[in-house]
Amino acid sequence: MIVPFLDLTAGTAELRDALDAAMARVMSSGRYIGGAEVTGFEQAFAGFCGTAQCVGVSNGLDALRLALMAMEVRPGDEVIVPAHTFVATWLAVSQTGATIVPVDPAEGQFTIDADGIAAALTPRTRAVIPVHIYGMPCDMDPIMALAQEHRLWVLEDAAQAHGALYRGQRIGGHGHAAAWSFYPGKNLGAFGDAGAVTTNDPALAARMRRIGNYGAEEKYKHLEQGLNARLDPLQAALLRVKLDHLEAWNARRARIAARYDAELPGDLLRLPHMPNWAQSSWHLYVVRAAERDALARHLAQDGIETIQHYPIPCHAQAAYAGDQWPALPRADALAQEVLSLPIGPHQTDAQTDRVIASLHRFFAT
Ligand SMILES: Cc1ncc(COP(=O)(O)O)c(C=O)c1O
The missing domain is CATH 3.40.640.10 (Type I PLP-dependent aspartate aminotransferase-like (Major domain))
Known part of the structure; x- marks a missing residue:
């Protein structure tokens, strides 16, 4: 799968x-x-x-x-x-x-x-x-x-x-x-x-x-x-046409995010923190991991696509190379650690199961 x-x-x-x-x-x-x-x-x-x-x-x-x-x-x-x-x-x-x-x-x-x-x-x-x-x-x-x-x-x-x-x-x-x-x-x-x-x-x-x-x-x-x-x-x-379905489709995303929140190993992986005044649209479900690249490779071997949002911070892009930028250590760290897991309104329970199981296997080894 x-x-x-x-x-x-x-x-x-x-x-x-x-x-x-x-x-x-x-x-x-x-x-x-x-x-x-x-x-x-x-x-x-x-x-x-x-x-x-x-x-x-x-x-x-x-x-x-x-x-x-x-x-x-x-x-x-x-x-x-x-x-x-x-x-x-x-x-x-x-x-x-x-x-x-x-x-x-x-x-x-x-x-x-x-x-x-x-x-x-x-x-x-x-x-x-x-x-x-x-x-x-x-x-x-x-x-x-x-x-x-x-x-x-x-x-x-x-x-x-x-x-x-x-x-x-x-x-x-x-x-x-x-x-x-x-x-x-x-x-x-x-x-x-x-x-x-x-x-x-x-x-x-x-x-x-x-x-x-x-x-x-x-x-x-x-x-x-x-x-x-x-x-x-x-x-x-x-x-x-699609606007009429946005709320329902967002609810499907939220259900996947709730499963990730509850079932991923939050002690081994930094899961997104949601303040009580905020409700995300769950456009992306982004975890942080020190061993991000190895984790992405492991998931890819299990047939699970992930993306890094974003691997190079704006201030380190060639487009902005000529300018002087202040130290931005948190943005630099995020670029090294973020990994976006699959999430979408048409993701099946079986697919979510597979993502969760694969992540557990990575940390078990
Ligand atoms: C945070 C953010 N700002 C701006 C844009 C630009 O949108 P567009 O690709 O439609 O130009 C995007 C998406 O691509 C985005 O994610």
């Missing part, structure tokens, strides 16, 4: 008829940019997140970029970001010309917290991007209190947090804006690239919409130098 890291074809098969119907509807409509499919998904996703607004965009990186541009983050500004994140969080800041200020994760956590952010503040700090990494919400209340005190923008990177809860409320509207990716492997995944930004600020939403549409509100009237970063109607229609 092979245990894939994530089986995307099973999800498509489950919803095949509805997906086919949505695709056919778009093809027959003759409307291939904007229109009712995009608006319909935006409204549905805003409703799901409990926010006033959702702006559909082309991908998660563009969601972050558009939000930072709408917040008027510019060269000379500093933006605080986690050291431990996918590189898109950093690239979005670089592409505005602002300065990246990386912060190590909080002690024993994968996410950054208000204390780490406070220690990195300077008079030039303009924004902070808390990343709900792996689907685990950051502790947003203290972050928002700090932001209010220092007049900072807070842009949540929610690319991995569809349906995650912070203090009982879905992620999407705790900060000034939240950027989403619908990359196919995400909990809500498109059939290609897609993304969105949610916000409760109508002015910010209007500005993002304009920037993402060539800086225009009306055709051929360009008010600013924008991008082409729109959500395709085809992706919107397919995402609308």
